[in-house]
Amino acid sequence: MSRSQVNWGLLVTGGYADVAMKAEAASTTSAFVAVAHDDEETARAYAGTHAIARSHGSYEELLEDDGVEAVFVALDPVDHAEWAVRALQAGKHVLVEKPLALGTAETERVFDAADAAGRQCAEGVMPRHHPQYLVAKKLVDEGRLGELRYLYAACTASLPAD
Numbered sequence: 001m002s003r004s005q006v007n008w009g010l011l012v013t014g015g016y017a018d019v020a021m022k023a024e025a026a027s028t029t030s031a032f033v034a035v036a037h038d039d040e041e042t043a044r045a046y047a048g049t050h051a052i053a054r055s056h057g058s059y060e061e062l063l064e065d066d067g068v069e070a071v072f073v074a075l076d077p078v079d080h081a082e083w084a085v086r087a088l089q090a091g092k093h094v095l096v097e098k099p100l101a102l103g104t105a106e107t108e109r110v111f112d113a114a115d116a117a118g119r120q121c122a123e124g125v126m127p128r129h130h131p132q133y134l135v136a137k138k139l140v141d142e143g144r145l146g147e148l149r150y151l152y153a154a155c156t157a158s159l160p161a162d
Contacts, residue, residue, distance in 0.1 A: 004029050005028075005029055005030065005031055006029060006030050006031075006069050006070050006093075007031055007033045007034075007067055007068055007069045007070070008024070008030055008031065008032045008033065008034075008068065008069070008070050008071065008072055009032070009033065009034040009035065009036065009062045009063075009065060009068035009070070009071045009072070009092070010032055010034070010035040010036065010052075010062075010071075010072050010074075011036055011059050011062065011071055011072065011073045011074065011075055011083055011087070012037075012072070012073070012074040012075055012097075013035060013037050013042055013043065013046040014046070015074065016072075016074035016097050017035070017046070017072070017074060020032070020072055020074070021050050032050070032052050033052065033053050033054060033067055033068060034047075034052065034053065034054040034055070034056060034062055034065050034067065034068050035047050035050075035052050035054075035055050035056070035062070036055070036056040036057075036058060036059045036061060036062035037055075037056075037057070038057070038058060038059070039057065040055070040056075040057025040058075043055035043056055043057055053067075054067070059083060059086075060086075063086060063087055063090035063092065064090070068092060069092065069093060070092055070093035070094065070095065071083075071087040071092045071093070071094050071095070072094075072095050072097070073087065073094060073095070073096045073097065074096075074097035074124075077099055077102065078102065080096050080097065080099065080100060080101060080102075081096075081100065081101035081102070081106040081107070081109060081110050084096045084100070084101075084110045084113070084121060085109060085110055085113040088110070088113040088114050088116075088117040088119050088121060089113060089116075089117060091117060091119065092119065093119045093120045093121070094114070094119065094120070094121040094122075095121075095122055095123075095124055096110075096121070096122070096123050096124065097123075097124045098123055098124055098125055099123070100123035
């Protein structure tokens with residue numbers, strides 16, 4: 001393990017976890033070392049399939065895992081804020097799949113927990129940093145597209161089939 005490597009835990013199996021696993025495979029600075037599911041056998045099977053060292057039969061167990069430095073939360077959106085706060089309080093950095101929370105008060109609660117824990121917390125929103133969006137913003141800011149009167153956007157994604 002390199003000192004610059006971040007050891008991640010997954011609070012999800014399948015779906016977005018599969019996407020995260022593909023990204024991790026291309027990374028030299030991140031490794032998924034643990035996965036949790038509320039069903040121990042599901043966690044164990046996912047860990048075996050993806051060569052993840054440890055599996056946990058509860059989310060709480062993963063948060064108690066000293067080998068996990070950061071957590072990827074991609075549960076049902078209604079649970080994102082709660083588990084982000086719990087992970088932060090457990091001393092983990094957190095990446096939350098969108099939406100981070102379901103309202104302003106929950107969002108403030110998450111970021112207050114990050115400040116109190118001295119940990120980083122971010123929402124997994126790619127467009128903000130994607131080069132094509134930065135170019136589009138620059139064109140609008142420079143007035144090269146004329147006066148902006150209306151903006152329509154659609155977000156779509158293709159996830160791998162199970």
